[in-house]
Amino acid sequence: MCSEPTGGILDFCSVYRLSAGLLPSGAEWAAFALAAVFLAFIVINGVVAVTAGYTWFERRVIxxxxxxxxxxxxxxxxxxxxxxxxxxxxxxxDLVPEEADRPVFNLAPVVLLVPALAVVAFIPLGENSFLGRVNVGVLFILGITGLNTFGIFMGGWASRNKYALLGAMRGVAMLISYEVPMxxxxxxxxxxxxxxxxxxIAEAQxxxxxxxxxxxxxVFMIAASAEMSRAPFDMIEAESExxxxxHTEYSGMKFAVFQLAEFxxxxxxxxxxxxxxxxGAEDVGPIPGQVAFVAKVFLLVFFLLWVRxxxxxxRVDQIMAFAWKGLLALALVNTFAVATEMWLLLGADAQxxxxxxxxxxxxxxxxxxxxxxVVANLMGQRKIRPEAPVPSPLAKMAAEAD
Amino acid sequence: MTLGAGTEATFATTAVFWITAASTIIAALAVVQLRNLFRASLFLVVSLVGVAAMFILLRAEFLAVVQILIYVGAVSVLIIFAVLMTRDVTDGSPSNRLRLPAGVLALLFLACSVFVILNTDWALLEDRLPADSASKQLVDLSGNAIGADRAAAVEQEVVEVYSNTVPRVAGLLLSDYVLAFEAASVLLLAALIGAIALVRER
Structure with missing residues (x-):
């Protein structure tokens, strides 16, 4: 492994060779571990720093x-x-409710944070960077982001608070629904x-x-903003309800970790x-790939804020209906159209x-x-008809008094 | 069976193997021993993630990811949902008359697993390659002896198999194992329609 020299930013092999050079020979396993820890350190701190900056950006823009x-x-x-x-x-x-299930309560923020961090390691920021070449990257992202369900579940359950549990139940129903169209x-x-x-995938574009x-x-952007439960899909922590x-019962650093995961x-x-x-990080004309990458991410983040x-x-029922009747249908149409086009366009060389x-x-x-x-018209047909208002007993009394 | 043979990281891989194996088994024990149903189902998640880590150690990334997607992401969430709908979660389930049949079934399942494990050819691809250039006898994937000139070709094949498992799995699913694939699809479709029929308002 890592016998051939590779170029690129922060790929595992160059870090591994660097640490193997620092350590005595025969301690390859230590070099292996050191390289892994070093890369994890960079990923975690980089993402947390960017997120801290992003909180400022979000608050200013909003x-x-x-x-x-x-x-x-x-x-x-x-x-x-x-x-x-x-x-x-x-x-x-740092407050913990007396009735709370303590170990679960304390673990919940960590369980929510780790999947988001783990996904970042798979992003190809340049040639050979991190784990970008893992051959099941897309599936991995889907699987790992699905894990944050457990963080929400654990937080809501362990708090022994009805509002927290309601939020968690809503959230989990919503998260697993929107995973399908995604x-x-x-x-x-x-x-x-x-x-x-x-x-x-980045190279194929x-x-x-x-x-x-x-x-x-x-469909991906809508499902993603539901997956991170942001407005207009912020059912999990609908403040007015x-x-x-x-995370009603959380305070101090645990609350901060929840907020960090959310931002x-x-x-x-x-x-x-x-x-x-x-x-991805492909060069756009004279602009280097990494700069273009940051610019594209910035655009998308701004777009999400705009929607938010x-x-x-x-409403809860509208969200579920939208996922199953609207988005799922759109996603199926897209998959079908793409598959048909591929079938027609793929030549003999399958390229x-x-x-x-x-x-x-x-x-x-x-x-x-x-x-x-079509979907908008079908879904819009059943308009919400308000029920006829029940006359107030006070009005009746007032009428009788006259 | 050697894990990760041929890499410089054999020690690290072995260490990771034992840590993963131990935590998987401890979590599995916790699932059956804990009275608190919610915690038990959380330990089930830990155990299933441990199995996914095992798959990664065996270089079956696709299986590992599918394990996480299906067992952790879908089945466990369903189980926890069911737990939340249950009364007396913290007391666990009281023992009932089904103990004996359950025990017999578990033993039968264990016997099946042991039988399969003992009768499977576990040799990894690289175990069939020569350990050093001194040994002249090479064996291909079907066990036939091949000449030394094809050693490089076999090695190339090993690399290709490991670096691109998904198309191979897909190809096998839609050719050799298409009947099982179709049967599973029909079963899932039937379950889907059944679920809708059950909850439909009349």
Whole structure:
């Protein structure tokens, strides 16, 4: 392993060779472990630092959307605000409800945070970086992001609080529902790219898949924002109904870890969407790949914020109906269209040309617009009719008094 | 059976193997011994993740990921859902008359597993390659002797098998094992329709 020299940013082999050079020969296993720990250290700290910056960005942007200023006091433009937040959260009292299931209660934030971090290791930031070449990358992302269900479950259950449990139950029902259209949307990507490795998918995008499969991209983004339970899908912690849902009873650093996981989700999801649909870290003309990558992620994050501040929250039944009747149908249409096109366009060499991708783009935009119009009309037909108001007994009394 | 033979990381792999094996078994014991049903189902998750880690050690990444997707992501969530709907979760289930049949079934299952484990050819692909260039006798995947000139080709095949398992699994599922695949699909479809029929409002 690692006998041939490889280039690239932060790939396992170059780190491994570096640490093997530092250690005496015969201690290869130690070098192996050292390289793994070093990379894990970089991933975790990098993601946490980016997330801290993102909290500032989100609060400022939402402030602008809501015609207020947002945090602007500490540091230039309020940039040091995340630091102040961390200090505040660390010095807060750590409360555990008396009735709580303590070990489960304490583990829940960690269980929620770890999947989001683990996914990042699979992102191909450049040639050979991290684990980007693992040949089941897409499936791994689906499987690992599914694990955060347990964090929410554990938090809601262990709190021994009705609101927390309600939030957790809603959340889990929603998460497992939206995993289905998400997986189907990814099926289209895997079909077109002919690879499940994230690096392979990024390389296959001579035309970004967001253009080739607009419907798949739409379904993926909607399902992803439901998966991270952000407005308009923030059923899990609907503040006006449930206190703050599954983490109602949490305080101090445990609450901070929950918040970290929640703020990390849009960043991580935008990164995944960039790799799967926007071409990843490929060079765009004269712009180096990594710069283009950051710019695309930034665009997606901003788009998610825009949606978040614009749409009102859906009701529980509307959310479930939307997943099963709307999104699932759209995802199926997308998968079917892509599979048919692949069947027609794949030549004898089983390779898609760039020209074929453009043909698929043209066909899929027609399919996408038609499908969205049809589904929107079908779902919109059953309008919510308010029930006839029950006359108040007070009004009756008032009428009798006259 | 050697795990990860041929890499510099044999010691690390062995250590990881024992840690994973121990935690999987301890978690599995906790599943059956804990009175608290919710904690027991959480330990079931740990145990299943441990099995997924085993698959990774055996270089079956696809199986590992499918294990996590299906058993951890779907089956365990369903079990926990059922647990949350149960009364007296912290007391666990009281023993009932089904103890004896359950024990007999478990023993039968154990016997089946042991039989299968003992009768499976566990040799990894690289075990069939020569340990060093001194041994001239090479064996291909079917066990036939091959010449030394094909050693490089076999080695290439080993690398290809390990680096791209998904198309092979897919090809086998849709050719040799298509009957089992179709049977499972029909079963799942029937279960899906049955579930909808059960909960439909009349």
């Amino acid at each position: 402030g602008r959307f809501q015609a207020r200023i947002g945090p602007n006091r500490w540091g230039p433009f309020g940039l040091l605000q995340p630091l102040a937040d961390v200090v505040k959260l660390m010095t807060k009292e 997986a189907l949307a990814l099926a289209g990507v895997v079909l077109t790219a002919g690879s499940m490795a994230l690096s392979g 001579a035309v970004p898949f967001a253009l080739v499969q607009p419907l798949g991209f739409l 449930l206190g703050s849902g599954y 990390m989700a849009p960043v991580v999801n935008s990164v995944i969407a960039t790799v799967l649909f926007l071409g 501040t614009t749409w009102p929250r859906l 898609l040309e760039t020209r074929d991708l453009w043909i698929m783009t043209a066909a899929n935009w027609v399919v996408a617009i038609a499908a969205v119009v």
